[in-house]
């Protein structure tokens with residue numbers, strides 16, 4: 001079964017899109033490096049802000065005919081074919097494919113609210129094409145809306161990116177609780193919270209160290225810590241120039257940290 005990693009947190013600006021895009025590229029790159037037979041990775045952008053789509057494809061003009069919107073609104077029978085048709089190759093790597101978002105996703109969400117089976121509108125067609133990919137990475141919007149529920153229902157592993165300033169145990173437990181609530185509500189047996197990813201860690205800030213130490217010492221959350229991404233200007237430069245952090249500066253601290261995380265994830269999917 002293809003693992004699908006969903007980056008999710010209802011807090012805005014915590015590094016969901018940065019992490020989703022760089023993890024997706026990193027997995028494809030590492031799989032190629034180790035000579036994997038299938039190094040293809042699919043990045044799914046479920047956020048109407050379309051940041052992940054824009055940086056990886058250079059485009060933000062996807063609409064009702066050629067984006068995730070088309071998949072969600074398609075007839076059940078034709079949805080897998082529509083999904084296959086709207087996937088595009090990223091500009092970052094031939095093995096990184098993108099299911100693009102569009103601002104119109106909010107409209108789709110409103111239209112689908114309350115319709116039977118709506119949380120499965122992504123998961124069902126995706127199940128048909130998932131075997132073509134070594135891994136799937138899903139970016140989400142900063143809320144637990146219907147669209148994010150659809151992303152969680154389609155996923156196997158939830159990774160929660162969190163900035164050190166939001167690292168209070170109570171807040172983090174409530175995010176994890178919300179994911180579990182959605183999983184149990186829709187009986188998604190394959191979904192688990194598999195990681196907490198600390199982002200924008202500024203080692204000069206004592207409070208950040210205190211928060212990180214508290215997290216490490218926590219009996220449940222400490223085990224979930226899957227990486228610490230430093231606050232690094234190279235990330236902002238990469239973001240602005242629509243590059244991956246690896247292309248922007250492979251030696252930057254954030255590149256090394258994302259590469260480390262990618263190594264862990266590729267081990268989990270049995271690729272290296």
Ligand SMILES: Nc1ncnc2c1ncn2[C@@H]1O[C@H](COP(=O)(O)OP(=O)(O)OP(=O)(O)O)[C@@H](O)[C@H]1O
Pocket residue numbers: 011012013014015016017018019047049051140141142199200201229230231232233235236239254
């Ligand atoms: N490690 C980092 N160091 C410095 N800046 C970072 C880092 N990670 C992310 N950023 C910057 O923080 C901002 C928010 O990041 P990003 O867009 O990935 O967050 P997000 O959680 O996807 O936001 P949203 O909730 O709006 O979708 C961006 O400008 C990005 O360049």
Ligand SMILES: [Mg+2]
Pocket residue numbers: 016017018047051139140141
């Ligand atoms: Mg985002």
